[in-house]
Amino acid sequence: MxxxxxxxxxxxxxxxxxxxxxxxxxxxxxxxxxxxxxxxxxxxxxxxxxxxxxxxxxxxxxxxxxxxxxxxxxxxxxxxxxxxxxxxxxxxxxxxxxxxxxxxxxxxxxxxxxxxxxxxRGLVSNAVKVGRLTVYLDGRDPDVDGERLRLSQREHAILGVLAANHRRVVSKEHIYDEVYGLSGADPLDKVIDVYICKLRKKIAEATGGGRYIETVYGRGYKFEAPPEHEDVSGLPGAGATSAAALRVAAGASRRVMAPFAGRGMAHAEQLVVGG
Incomplete structure (x- = not known):
């Protein structure tokens, strides 16, 4: 800082x-x-x-x-x-x-x-939830689906910087400033890369292979959930998608029931459920 x-x-x-x-x-x-x-x-x-x-x-x-x-x-x-x-x-x-x-x-x-x-940055609390991973900015270890993910001090600090800038590209220089500050350390050019590799491995092991940290070549790193771990329930368009799915399902149901018109609903339901 x-x-x-x-x-x-x-x-x-x-x-x-x-x-x-x-x-x-x-x-x-x-x-x-x-x-x-x-x-x-x-x-x-x-x-x-x-x-x-x-x-x-x-x-x-x-x-x-x-x-x-x-x-x-x-x-x-x-x-x-x-x-x-x-x-x-x-x-x-x-x-x-x-x-x-x-x-x-x-x-x-x-x-x-x-x-x-x-x-x-639009953060309202010390907890940043990204996919299955929750990162705490107050010193606590992150967790995956409620299970603690143990990190070293440096890993925790770097993940905190990435999480605070969720979906933004963060340069190595910015990470140096945030993590090392005035501690007296003089990090080598590749030291952040090493910690990023360790973080990726631990997160992947805890999430079943999820890749949460991407390298943006020439610019730095970006932290976001992989598509398969995104929670789409609250995203724009999710409601429309659900409504569309319901309409498709309703149409399919009508097509299934059409041949039984006039033969009694109980008889049709018995055939459909296999009773």
């Missing part, structure tokens, strides 16, 4: 930075003027961050409103010196996703950013 921290007080910035590092959030320390210039000159795409953390700057509502007016989709978290309902309300109305009171705790900062990112 990558973030930009805006905090003019160097002592406070270092303290916040330590908390971000503990929670494996890589961050750049910038001043608002630099970030604003980049935004105005290059647009929102130039701010390739998962979160923008705004600390003690004057009138933070204006920067927040500008970020949203320029369609910046990163989570915007504001840090305030003391609890104040009016300040919190104004920041949220300006477009902030969350407001925290200093000092901040590493786990809480990351959890709040992750919650915001889930909402922006």
């Amino acid at each position: 990558r973030a930009v921290l805006i905090e003019p007080d160097n002592l406070i910035a270092r303290a916040i930075g330590r908390q971000l590092e503990i929670s494996k959030i890589r961050y750049d320390l910038l001043d608002w003027q630099s970030l604003e210039s980049t935004l105005l000159e290059q647009g929102a795409d130039a701010l390739n961050y998962d979160a923008i953390i705004i600390g003690g700057i004057e009138d933070p509502e204006k920067p927040v409103a500008l970020l949203r007016s320029r369609n910046v989709t990163a989570a915007v978290v504001c840090l305030i010196d003391r609890r104040c309902a009016n300040t919190t309300v104004n920041l949220l109305r300006a477009g902030a996703d969350d407001v925290l009171v200093k000092p901040v705790v590493s786990a809480e900062v990351r959890a709040r950013i992750e919650a915001t990112r889930r909402r922006t």
Whole structure:
């Protein structure tokens, strides 16, 4: 996960930075003027961050409103010196996703950013159900049809990244950022491939051969259920298909019963069921 921290007080910035590092959030320390210039000159795409953390700057509502007016989709978290309902309300109305009171705790900062990112991806809970597989984003092992699927720490982390981006292509670079963060690891070019292979094997064994992770050559990986494991009951058109099937069945029944017209329904039913 990558973030930009805006905090003019160097002592406070270092303290916040330590908390971000503990929670494996890589961050750049910038001043608002630099970030604003980049935004105005290059647009929102130039701010390739998962979160923008705004600390003690004057009138933070204006920067927040500008970020949203320029369609910046990163989570915007504001840090305030003391609890104040009016300040919190104004920041949220300006477009902030969350407001925290200093000092901040590493786990809480990351959890709040992750919650915001889930909402922006359309996820309403920590559980992502894909075919027969349910992936939990809160640290629990996934399960297949209710049976626990045991994974290593790295396998679990990589599957979580893929599940949070269900049906989207995820690059290796993004997985590196999410999984390794600031842990000190320097993964080799093929290490993600190795873990993907292990995940595929375990999922296939648990699902009877289902292939849930596809390689999109030159771009990364995509996580989705194979066609034979898709639950179509809630998909658009499923009702129409069922209705059509019922009409076909009804027509077939009428054709079967037609030769017995006038001979009595009981006699026809007896012949049809073989009684």
